[in-house]
Amino acid sequence: MTVALIWAQGNDRAIGRDNTIPWRVPEDARHFRDLTRGHRVVMGRATWDSLPERFRPLPDRVNVVLTTDRTWSSTGAVVAHDLRDALDTDVGPDDTVMVMGGSQIYDAALAFADMLHVTEIDVDVDGADAHAPEIDPERWVATHAGVWQVSSSGLRFRFLEYRLRSDGSTPASTTS
Ligand SMILES: NC(=O)c1ccc[n+]([C@@H]2O[C@H](COP(=O)([O-])OP(=O)(O)OC[C@H]3O[C@@H](n4cnc5c(N)ncnc54)[C@H](OP(=O)(O)O)[C@@H]3O)[C@@H](O)[C@H]2O)c1
Incomplete structure:
Protein backbone atom coordinates (compact mmCIF):
# COMPACT_ATOMS: atom_id res chain seq x y z
CA MET A 1 0.00 0.00 0.00
CA THR A 2 1.17 3.51 -0.80
CA VAL A 3 0.08 6.48 1.28
CA ALA A 4 0.11 9.71 -0.67
CA LEU A 5 -0.74 13.16 0.64
CA ILE A 6 -2.19 15.62 -1.83
CA TRP A 7 -2.59 19.35 -1.30
CA ALA A 8 -2.41 22.74 -2.96
CA GLN A 9 -0.62 25.52 -1.13
CA GLY A 10 -0.36 29.23 -1.60
CA ASN A 11 2.59 31.29 -0.43
CA ASP A 12 3.74 30.60 3.14
CA ARG A 13 2.14 27.13 2.89
CA ALA A 14 -1.39 28.54 3.21
CA ILE A 15 -4.06 25.94 2.38
CA GLY A 16 -7.26 27.39 3.82
CA ARG A 17 -9.16 30.23 5.40
CA ASP A 18 -12.54 30.08 7.17
CA ASN A 19 -12.85 26.41 6.18
CA THR A 20 -12.62 27.12 2.47
CA ILE A 21 -9.85 27.04 -0.10
CA PRO A 22 -9.15 30.71 -0.81
CA TRP A 23 -8.44 30.53 -4.56
CA ARG A 24 -9.85 28.98 -7.69
CA VAL A 25 -7.51 27.08 -9.99
CA PRO A 26 -9.58 24.76 -12.23
CA GLU A 27 -6.43 23.05 -13.56
CA ASP A 28 -5.57 21.97 -10.03
CA ALA A 29 -9.10 20.74 -9.40
CA ARG A 30 -8.72 18.52 -12.50
CA HIS A 31 -5.29 17.35 -11.35
CA PHE A 32 -6.77 16.43 -7.96
CA ARG A 33 -9.62 14.55 -9.60
CA ASP A 34 -7.29 12.64 -11.94
CA LEU A 35 -4.92 11.59 -9.15
CA THR A 36 -7.56 10.61 -6.61
CA ARG A 37 -10.17 8.92 -8.83
CA GLY A 38 -10.52 5.22 -8.05
CA HIS A 39 -8.72 5.52 -4.73
CA ARG A 40 -9.66 5.74 -1.09
CA VAL A 41 -9.51 9.38 0.01
CA VAL A 42 -9.02 10.22 3.68
CA MET A 43 -10.02 13.60 5.08
CA GLY A 44 -10.82 15.33 8.34
CA ARG A 45 -14.37 16.12 9.30
CA ALA A 46 -13.77 19.86 8.74
CA PRO A 59 -17.58 10.38 -6.84
CA ASP A 60 -15.64 7.25 -7.83
CA ARG A 61 -13.73 7.33 -4.56
CA VAL A 62 -14.30 5.78 -1.14
CA ASN A 63 -14.63 8.85 1.10
CA VAL A 64 -13.21 8.18 4.56
CA VAL A 65 -13.86 10.91 7.12
CA LEU A 66 -11.95 11.14 10.40
CA THR A 67 -13.75 12.44 13.45
CA THR A 68 -13.47 11.99 17.19
CA ASP A 69 -17.26 12.25 17.45
CA ARG A 70 -18.65 8.71 17.86
CA THR A 71 -22.14 9.92 16.95
CA TRP A 72 -21.19 11.66 13.69
CA SER A 73 -22.39 10.35 10.34
CA SER A 74 -23.08 11.79 6.93
CA THR A 75 -24.46 10.22 3.77
CA GLY A 76 -21.67 8.80 1.63
CA ALA A 77 -18.98 9.10 4.30
CA VAL A 78 -17.15 6.08 5.68
CA VAL A 79 -16.47 7.17 9.26
CA ALA A 80 -13.14 6.48 10.98
CA HIS A 81 -11.97 7.44 14.45
CA ASP A 82 -8.36 6.42 14.12
CA LEU A 83 -5.89 7.49 11.45
CA GLN A 104 -4.69 18.51 11.10
CA ILE A 105 -4.85 15.37 9.00
CA TYR A 106 -1.77 16.23 6.90
CA ASP A 107 0.20 16.82 10.10
CA ALA A 108 -0.86 13.47 11.52
CA ALA A 109 -0.46 11.47 8.29
CA LEU A 110 2.90 12.84 7.16
CA ALA A 111 4.77 10.26 9.26
CA PHE A 112 3.01 7.43 7.36
CA ALA A 113 3.34 8.93 3.88
CA ASP A 114 5.38 7.56 0.97
CA MET A 115 4.54 10.30 -1.53
CA LEU A 116 3.46 13.92 -1.62
CA HIS A 117 1.59 15.59 -4.48
CA VAL A 118 1.91 19.32 -3.94
CA THR A 119 0.56 22.11 -6.10
CA GLU A 120 2.26 25.42 -5.49
CA ILE A 121 0.10 28.43 -6.22
CA ASP A 122 1.65 31.86 -6.34
CA VAL A 123 -0.91 33.64 -4.20
CA ASP A 124 -0.72 35.49 -0.89
CA VAL A 125 -3.57 34.53 1.43
CA ASP A 126 -4.36 37.16 4.04
CA GLY A 127 -5.68 35.61 7.22
CA ALA A 128 -4.88 32.01 6.31
CA ASP A 129 -5.79 29.72 9.22
CA ALA A 130 -4.81 26.33 7.79
CA HIS A 131 -1.32 25.42 6.57
CA ALA A 132 0.44 22.55 4.88
CA PRO A 133 3.15 20.76 6.82
CA GLU A 134 6.77 21.66 6.21
CA ILE A 135 8.53 19.30 3.81
CA ASP A 136 11.80 18.26 5.42
CA PRO A 137 14.48 18.15 2.67
CA GLU A 138 16.44 15.59 4.71
CA ARG A 139 13.53 13.20 4.40
CA TRP A 140 11.90 14.08 1.08
CA VAL A 141 13.21 14.57 -2.43
CA ALA A 142 11.32 16.26 -5.26
CA THR A 143 11.12 13.63 -8.01
CA HIS A 144 9.08 15.84 -10.30
CA ALA A 145 8.91 19.62 -10.47
CA GLY A 146 6.62 20.90 -13.19
CA VAL A 147 7.18 24.21 -14.89
CA TRP A 148 5.22 27.21 -13.72
CA GLN A 149 1.99 27.58 -15.66
CA VAL A 150 -0.70 30.26 -15.72
CA SER A 151 -4.20 29.16 -14.75
CA SER A 152 -7.31 30.31 -16.60
CA SER A 153 -7.94 32.21 -13.34
CA GLY A 154 -4.71 34.13 -13.91
CA LEU A 155 -2.79 32.60 -10.99
CA ARG A 156 0.60 30.97 -11.52
CA PHE A 157 0.88 27.39 -10.37
CA ARG A 158 3.06 24.31 -10.70
CA PHE A 159 2.82 20.64 -9.77
CA LEU A 160 5.45 18.87 -7.68
CA GLU A 161 5.85 15.30 -6.53
CA TYR A 162 8.02 14.19 -3.60
CA ARG A 163 9.12 10.75 -2.49
CA LEU A 164 10.84 9.60 0.65
CA ARG A 165 14.59 9.82 0.26
CA SER A 166 16.35 6.59 -0.42
CA ASP A 167 19.48 5.56 -2.30
CA GLY A 168 17.34 5.11 -5.40
CA SER A 169 15.86 8.61 -5.35
CA THR A 170 16.28 10.67 -8.48
CA PRO A 171 16.65 14.43 -8.72
CA ALA A 172 13.71 16.56 -9.82
CA SER A 173 13.03 16.66 -13.53
CA THR A 174 11.46 19.81 -14.86
CA THR A 175 8.61 19.01 -17.20
CA SER A 176 5.30 20.55 -18.03
N1 LIG B 1 -5.55 23.55 -0.18
C1 LIG B 1 -5.80 22.25 -0.01
O1 LIG B 1 -5.27 21.41 -0.73
C2 LIG B 1 -6.75 21.81 1.07
C3 LIG B 1 -7.14 20.47 1.16
C4 LIG B 1 -8.02 20.10 2.18
C5 LIG B 1 -8.48 21.04 3.07
N2 LIG B 1 -8.09 22.33 2.94
C6 LIG B 1 -8.54 23.35 3.89
O2 LIG B 1 -8.07 22.99 5.20
C7 LIG B 1 -8.97 23.53 6.16
C8 LIG B 1 -9.43 22.43 7.08
O3 LIG B 1 -8.31 21.91 7.80
P1 LIG B 1 -8.40 21.70 9.40
O4 LIG B 1 -7.03 21.35 9.87
O5 LIG B 1 -9.09 22.87 10.01
O6 LIG B 1 -9.40 20.48 9.55
P2 LIG B 1 -9.34 18.95 9.02
O7 LIG B 1 -7.95 18.42 9.17
O8 LIG B 1 -10.00 18.86 7.70
O9 LIG B 1 -10.33 18.25 10.05
C9 LIG B 1 -10.11 18.36 11.44
C10 LIG B 1 -11.05 17.42 12.14
O10 LIG B 1 -10.70 16.07 11.84
C11 LIG B 1 -10.93 15.26 12.98
N3 LIG B 1 -9.65 14.69 13.40
C12 LIG B 1 -8.42 15.26 13.35
N4 LIG B 1 -7.48 14.39 13.77
C13 LIG B 1 -8.12 13.25 14.09
C14 LIG B 1 -7.69 11.99 14.60
N5 LIG B 1 -6.39 11.71 14.83
N6 LIG B 1 -8.63 11.04 14.83
C15 LIG B 1 -9.94 11.28 14.56
N7 LIG B 1 -10.40 12.45 14.09
C16 LIG B 1 -9.50 13.42 13.86
C17 LIG B 1 -11.56 16.17 14.04
O11 LIG B 1 -12.95 16.12 13.80
P3 LIG B 1 -14.05 16.29 14.99
O12 LIG B 1 -13.94 17.72 15.41
O13 LIG B 1 -15.34 15.95 14.31
O14 LIG B 1 -13.66 15.32 16.05
C18 LIG B 1 -11.01 17.53 13.66
O15 LIG B 1 -11.80 18.60 14.12
C19 LIG B 1 -10.10 24.18 5.38
O16 LIG B 1 -9.83 25.56 5.20
C20 LIG B 1 -10.02 23.47 4.03
O17 LIG B 1 -10.60 24.25 2.99
C21 LIG B 1 -7.24 22.73 1.97
Missing part, protein backbone atom coordinates in the same frame (compact mmCIF):
# COMPACT_ATOMS: atom_id res chain seq x y z
CA THR A 47 -12.65 19.24 5.17
CA TRP A 48 -15.72 17.08 4.56
CA ASP A 49 -17.87 19.93 5.89
CA SER A 50 -16.06 22.34 3.57
CA LEU A 51 -17.11 20.43 0.45
CA PRO A 52 -20.28 21.77 -1.15
CA GLU A 53 -23.06 19.24 -0.54
CA ARG A 54 -23.47 18.60 -4.26
CA PHE A 55 -19.83 17.45 -4.48
CA ARG A 56 -19.89 14.97 -1.62
CA PRO A 57 -19.18 12.20 -1.41
CA LEU A 58 -16.51 12.75 -4.06
CA ARG A 84 -4.23 4.07 11.15
CA ASP A 85 -7.63 2.41 10.63
CA ALA A 86 -8.50 5.03 8.03
CA LEU A 87 -5.30 4.32 6.12
CA ASP A 88 -5.28 0.53 6.42
CA THR A 89 -8.82 -0.75 6.16
CA ASP A 90 -9.80 -2.76 3.07
CA VAL A 91 -6.88 -1.61 0.99
CA GLY A 92 -4.93 -3.99 -1.21
CA PRO A 93 -1.14 -4.06 -1.21
CA ASP A 94 -0.95 -2.35 -4.61
CA ASP A 95 -3.45 0.36 -3.85
CA THR A 96 -2.77 3.99 -3.03
CA VAL A 97 -4.57 5.82 -0.26
CA MET A 98 -4.84 9.54 -0.90
CA VAL A 99 -4.88 11.79 2.15
CA MET A 100 -6.66 14.99 1.13
CA GLY A 101 -6.51 17.19 4.22
CA GLY A 102 -6.95 19.42 5.97
CA SER A 103 -4.03 20.63 7.98
Whole structure:
Protein backbone atom coordinates (compact mmCIF):
# COMPACT_ATOMS: atom_id res chain seq x y z
CA MET A 1 0.00 0.00 0.00
CA THR A 2 1.17 3.51 -0.80
CA VAL A 3 0.08 6.48 1.28
CA ALA A 4 0.11 9.71 -0.67
CA LEU A 5 -0.74 13.16 0.64
CA ILE A 6 -2.19 15.62 -1.83
CA TRP A 7 -2.59 19.35 -1.30
CA ALA A 8 -2.41 22.74 -2.96
CA GLN A 9 -0.62 25.52 -1.13
CA GLY A 10 -0.36 29.23 -1.60
CA ASN A 11 2.59 31.29 -0.43
CA ASP A 12 3.74 30.60 3.14
CA ARG A 13 2.14 27.13 2.89
CA ALA A 14 -1.39 28.54 3.21
CA ILE A 15 -4.06 25.94 2.38
CA GLY A 16 -7.26 27.39 3.82
CA ARG A 17 -9.16 30.23 5.40
CA ASP A 18 -12.54 30.08 7.17
CA ASN A 19 -12.85 26.41 6.18
CA THR A 20 -12.62 27.12 2.47
CA ILE A 21 -9.85 27.04 -0.10
CA PRO A 22 -9.15 30.71 -0.81
CA TRP A 23 -8.44 30.53 -4.56
CA ARG A 24 -9.85 28.98 -7.69
CA VAL A 25 -7.51 27.08 -9.99
CA PRO A 26 -9.58 24.76 -12.23
CA GLU A 27 -6.43 23.05 -13.56
CA ASP A 28 -5.57 21.97 -10.03
CA ALA A 29 -9.10 20.74 -9.40
CA ARG A 30 -8.72 18.52 -12.50
CA HIS A 31 -5.29 17.35 -11.35
CA PHE A 32 -6.77 16.43 -7.96
CA ARG A 33 -9.62 14.55 -9.60
CA ASP A 34 -7.29 12.64 -11.94
CA LEU A 35 -4.92 11.59 -9.15
CA THR A 36 -7.56 10.61 -6.61
CA ARG A 37 -10.17 8.92 -8.83
CA GLY A 38 -10.52 5.22 -8.05
CA HIS A 39 -8.72 5.52 -4.73
CA ARG A 40 -9.66 5.74 -1.09
CA VAL A 41 -9.51 9.38 0.01
CA VAL A 42 -9.02 10.22 3.68
CA MET A 43 -10.02 13.60 5.08
CA GLY A 44 -10.82 15.33 8.34
CA ARG A 45 -14.37 16.12 9.30
CA ALA A 46 -13.77 19.86 8.74
CA THR A 47 -12.65 19.24 5.17
CA TRP A 48 -15.72 17.08 4.56
CA ASP A 49 -17.87 19.93 5.89
CA SER A 50 -16.06 22.34 3.57
CA LEU A 51 -17.11 20.43 0.45
CA PRO A 52 -20.28 21.77 -1.15
CA GLU A 53 -23.06 19.24 -0.54
CA ARG A 54 -23.47 18.60 -4.26
CA PHE A 55 -19.83 17.45 -4.48
CA ARG A 56 -19.89 14.97 -1.62
CA PRO A 57 -19.18 12.20 -1.41
CA LEU A 58 -16.51 12.75 -4.06
CA PRO A 59 -17.58 10.38 -6.84
CA ASP A 60 -15.64 7.25 -7.83
CA ARG A 61 -13.73 7.33 -4.56
CA VAL A 62 -14.30 5.78 -1.14
CA ASN A 63 -14.63 8.85 1.10
CA VAL A 64 -13.21 8.18 4.56
CA VAL A 65 -13.86 10.91 7.12
CA LEU A 66 -11.95 11.14 10.40
CA THR A 67 -13.75 12.44 13.45
CA THR A 68 -13.47 11.99 17.19
CA ASP A 69 -17.26 12.25 17.45
CA ARG A 70 -18.65 8.71 17.86
CA THR A 71 -22.14 9.92 16.95
CA TRP A 72 -21.19 11.66 13.69
CA SER A 73 -22.39 10.35 10.34
CA SER A 74 -23.08 11.79 6.93
CA THR A 75 -24.46 10.22 3.77
CA GLY A 76 -21.67 8.80 1.63
CA ALA A 77 -18.98 9.10 4.30
CA VAL A 78 -17.15 6.08 5.68
CA VAL A 79 -16.47 7.17 9.26
CA ALA A 80 -13.14 6.48 10.98
CA HIS A 81 -11.97 7.44 14.45
CA ASP A 82 -8.36 6.42 14.12
CA LEU A 83 -5.89 7.49 11.45
CA ARG A 84 -4.23 4.07 11.15
CA ASP A 85 -7.63 2.41 10.63
CA ALA A 86 -8.50 5.03 8.03
CA LEU A 87 -5.30 4.32 6.12
CA ASP A 88 -5.28 0.53 6.42
CA THR A 89 -8.82 -0.75 6.16
CA ASP A 90 -9.80 -2.76 3.07
CA VAL A 91 -6.88 -1.61 0.99
CA GLY A 92 -4.93 -3.99 -1.21
CA PRO A 93 -1.14 -4.06 -1.21
CA ASP A 94 -0.95 -2.35 -4.61
CA ASP A 95 -3.45 0.36 -3.85
CA THR A 96 -2.77 3.99 -3.03
CA VAL A 97 -4.57 5.82 -0.26
CA MET A 98 -4.84 9.54 -0.90
CA VAL A 99 -4.88 11.79 2.15
CA MET A 100 -6.66 14.99 1.13
CA GLY A 101 -6.51 17.19 4.22
CA GLY A 102 -6.95 19.42 5.97
CA SER A 103 -4.03 20.63 7.98
CA GLN A 104 -4.69 18.51 11.10
CA ILE A 105 -4.85 15.37 9.00
CA TYR A 106 -1.77 16.23 6.90
CA ASP A 107 0.20 16.82 10.10
CA ALA A 108 -0.86 13.47 11.52
CA ALA A 109 -0.46 11.47 8.29
CA LEU A 110 2.90 12.84 7.16
CA ALA A 111 4.77 10.26 9.26
CA PHE A 112 3.01 7.43 7.36
CA ALA A 113 3.34 8.93 3.88
CA ASP A 114 5.38 7.56 0.97
CA MET A 115 4.54 10.30 -1.53
CA LEU A 116 3.46 13.92 -1.62
CA HIS A 117 1.59 15.59 -4.48
CA VAL A 118 1.91 19.32 -3.94
CA THR A 119 0.56 22.11 -6.10
CA GLU A 120 2.26 25.42 -5.49
CA ILE A 121 0.10 28.43 -6.22
CA ASP A 122 1.65 31.86 -6.34
CA VAL A 123 -0.91 33.64 -4.20
CA ASP A 124 -0.72 35.49 -0.89
CA VAL A 125 -3.57 34.53 1.43
CA ASP A 126 -4.36 37.16 4.04
CA GLY A 127 -5.68 35.61 7.22
CA ALA A 128 -4.88 32.01 6.31
CA ASP A 129 -5.79 29.72 9.22
CA ALA A 130 -4.81 26.33 7.79
CA HIS A 131 -1.32 25.42 6.57
CA ALA A 132 0.44 22.55 4.88
CA PRO A 133 3.15 20.76 6.82
CA GLU A 134 6.77 21.66 6.21
CA ILE A 135 8.53 19.30 3.81
CA ASP A 136 11.80 18.26 5.42
CA PRO A 137 14.48 18.15 2.67
CA GLU A 138 16.44 15.59 4.71
CA ARG A 139 13.53 13.20 4.40
CA TRP A 140 11.90 14.08 1.08
CA VAL A 141 13.21 14.57 -2.43
CA ALA A 142 11.32 16.26 -5.26
CA THR A 143 11.12 13.63 -8.01
CA HIS A 144 9.08 15.84 -10.30
CA ALA A 145 8.91 19.62 -10.47
CA GLY A 146 6.62 20.90 -13.19
CA VAL A 147 7.18 24.21 -14.89
CA TRP A 148 5.22 27.21 -13.72
CA GLN A 149 1.99 27.58 -15.66
CA VAL A 150 -0.70 30.26 -15.72
CA SER A 151 -4.20 29.16 -14.75
CA SER A 152 -7.31 30.31 -16.60
CA SER A 153 -7.94 32.21 -13.34
CA GLY A 154 -4.71 34.13 -13.91
CA LEU A 155 -2.79 32.60 -10.99
CA ARG A 156 0.60 30.97 -11.52
CA PHE A 157 0.88 27.39 -10.37
CA ARG A 158 3.06 24.31 -10.70
CA PHE A 159 2.82 20.64 -9.77
CA LEU A 160 5.45 18.87 -7.68
CA GLU A 161 5.85 15.30 -6.53
CA TYR A 162 8.02 14.19 -3.60
CA ARG A 163 9.12 10.75 -2.49
CA LEU A 164 10.84 9.60 0.65
CA ARG A 165 14.59 9.82 0.26
CA SER A 166 16.35 6.59 -0.42
CA ASP A 167 19.48 5.56 -2.30
CA GLY A 168 17.34 5.11 -5.40
CA SER A 169 15.86 8.61 -5.35
CA THR A 170 16.28 10.67 -8.48
CA PRO A 171 16.65 14.43 -8.72
CA ALA A 172 13.71 16.56 -9.82
CA SER A 173 13.03 16.66 -13.53
CA THR A 174 11.46 19.81 -14.86
CA THR A 175 8.61 19.01 -17.20
CA SER A 176 5.30 20.55 -18.03
N1 LIG B 1 -5.55 23.55 -0.18
C1 LIG B 1 -5.80 22.25 -0.01
O1 LIG B 1 -5.27 21.41 -0.73
C2 LIG B 1 -6.75 21.81 1.07
C3 LIG B 1 -7.14 20.47 1.16
C4 LIG B 1 -8.02 20.10 2.18
C5 LIG B 1 -8.48 21.04 3.07
N2 LIG B 1 -8.09 22.33 2.94
C6 LIG B 1 -8.54 23.35 3.89
O2 LIG B 1 -8.07 22.99 5.20
C7 LIG B 1 -8.97 23.53 6.16
C8 LIG B 1 -9.43 22.43 7.08
O3 LIG B 1 -8.31 21.91 7.80
P1 LIG B 1 -8.40 21.70 9.40
O4 LIG B 1 -7.03 21.35 9.87
O5 LIG B 1 -9.09 22.87 10.01
O6 LIG B 1 -9.40 20.48 9.55
P2 LIG B 1 -9.34 18.95 9.02
O7 LIG B 1 -7.95 18.42 9.17
O8 LIG B 1 -10.00 18.86 7.70
O9 LIG B 1 -10.33 18.25 10.05
C9 LIG B 1 -10.11 18.36 11.44
C10 LIG B 1 -11.05 17.42 12.14
O10 LIG B 1 -10.70 16.07 11.84
C11 LIG B 1 -10.93 15.26 12.98
N3 LIG B 1 -9.65 14.69 13.40
C12 LIG B 1 -8.42 15.26 13.35
N4 LIG B 1 -7.48 14.39 13.77
C13 LIG B 1 -8.12 13.25 14.09
C14 LIG B 1 -7.69 11.99 14.60
N5 LIG B 1 -6.39 11.71 14.83
N6 LIG B 1 -8.63 11.04 14.83
C15 LIG B 1 -9.94 11.28 14.56
N7 LIG B 1 -10.40 12.45 14.09
C16 LIG B 1 -9.50 13.42 13.86
C17 LIG B 1 -11.56 16.17 14.04
O11 LIG B 1 -12.95 16.12 13.80
P3 LIG B 1 -14.05 16.29 14.99
O12 LIG B 1 -13.94 17.72 15.41
O13 LIG B 1 -15.34 15.95 14.31
O14 LIG B 1 -13.66 15.32 16.05
C18 LIG B 1 -11.01 17.53 13.66
O15 LIG B 1 -11.80 18.60 14.12
C19 LIG B 1 -10.10 24.18 5.38
O16 LIG B 1 -9.83 25.56 5.20
C20 LIG B 1 -10.02 23.47 4.03
O17 LIG B 1 -10.60 24.25 2.99
C21 LIG B 1 -7.24 22.73 1.97
